[in-house]
Amino acid sequence: MLETPSRALADPTIDPPPALLVLEDGTTFRGQAFGAVGETFGEAVFSTGMSGYQETLTDPSYHRQVVIATAPHIGNTGWNDEDDESGRIWVAGYVVRDPARVSSNWRARRSLAEELQSQGIVGVSGIDTRALTRHLRERGAMRVGISSETTTAEDLLERVKATPSMHGAHLADEVTATEPYRVPAVGEAKFRVVAVDLGIKAMTPQRMAERGIDVHVVPSTISYDELLALQPDGVFFSNGPGDPSAATGPIALLRRVLADGLPYFGICFGHQLFGRALGYGTFKLGYGHRGINQPVMDLTTRRVEITAHNHGFAVEGKAGETLTTAYGQASISHVCLNDDVVEGLQLANADGELIAFSVQYHPEAAAGPHDADYLFDRFIEVMERASGGDH
Structure with a gap:
């Protein structure tokens, strides 16, 4: 089981709770919950696209992966009902630096944060995604955990190391x-x-x-x-x-x-x-x-x-x-x-x-x-x- 049950933020207008991201080598980043509150695990990968986050999130190829957006500002076009590449969000988690506070697109039906919440996708915002991406480029893709329910990096790291690798995975x-x-x-x-x-x-x-x-x-x-x-x-x-x-x-x-x-x-x-x-x-x-x-x-x-x-x-x-x-x-x-x-x-x-x-x-x-x-x-x-x- 890669993901634990999560819950949506009760009120998106209030400040989100703190969230913790821990890589399997022990590297730790601290930010705020983005999307659902909870805990999730997967392989940490980064995507360099400056647009198309809705297509990325609904791409089944990202199953069991926590996606880091290298573009610093994500969510400005919100979420529409036309651009999904499948019937659901497949990413195990989502990591962004600066989520948009207001959606601005004539096709938007809700915000990115609201869609993540409604589908129970745990994410984190407010971290240095550039530093995280550079670390993955230097050390390679690795397992990762995100939690907005615990602030103890040591405990989260133990659970990260217990998650399966992509090597040999038939998905x-x-x-x-x-x-x-x-x-x-x-x-x-x-x-x-x-x-x-x-x-x-x-x-x-x-x-x-x-x-x-x-x-x-x-x-x-x-x-x-x-x-x-x-x-x-x-x-x-x-x-x-x-x-x-x-x-x-x-x-x-x-x-x-x-x-x-x-x-x-x-x-x-x-x-x-x-x-x-x-x-x-x-x-x-x-x-x-x-x-x-x-x-x-x-x-x-x-x-x-x-x-x-x-x-x-x-x-x-x-x-x-x-x-x-x-x-x-x-x-x-x-x-x-x-x-x-x-x-x-x-x-x-x-x-x-x-x-x-x-x-x-x-x-x-x-x-x-x-x-x-x-x-x-x-x-x-x-x-x-x-x-x-x-x-």
Whole structure:
């Protein structure tokens, strides 16, 4: 159990109670409760986005993570009813420096603090988030606890050390849809795609539907026979939380997809699982990539894109490397210009035609940027070739 029961602040107009943040190395920060009063634990990660906090908080990829906002002023646009990426807030906790006292946006229905309170999300404000981020950059992501019910750092540290690590964590089954659902194509349906929900964001099937794709979103536990029964023109694996090495079921499913030559597109967690299915290794990054300002180069076009990221694991490999697999020739298609991390993979058949590909980042990026929109069109091109141009 990662989170203890919490309670909302009785009156948001009064001064919030003090709150304590303790990292697993004993580093301590003191501030005020933000959101619900209570206690929570998770992996401490930071996001560099200056906007899009609503999309971040409702992204299932942040399951079991306490998110630190590096932008100092958070909450000025409040909370609306249109921008959620899922049906709830998934972060384990939220850390900000200076929360907005007043929401100012014509779509806002309530404040960020009120939404955090209503969903029981424990947070802390008024701490030096710059110092906290620098510490995580130097020491790496680590477990953390936030409490507005105790002021004893030693006691909280003991509970932090008792929480599970992200290493070896299989979390996709905890965030996936319980039942299949369909996002119909806008206008004429040209293709049918089965999207395996490993923690999918709502904007992803929407981006495909806008391009004439009929999207069938299915749970992460779907069998290959159930997948084939939907008669897909292509298969998509979504983003999601956890250690890709632990997702043995989805990896086995993906290998059967590749063995049958079905067109494949994966993003984020789906990219990491694609790598493992092909025979690449994965590893945990020191502090990950999270935000909406990460520069990536598409090695097939030499174009540089500013992209949205949320990942703590990555695929092993370097630009220029190729790998002969049972499914075709694999190669690295994208790299991060900050640290050379693999950001894309592609698989070609014996004729050199692209049949499957993935990227580590988020081309659907509802909060922006939209430099990578073309990847959905690339998926359509792959499906068109596979169908012989019948669509």
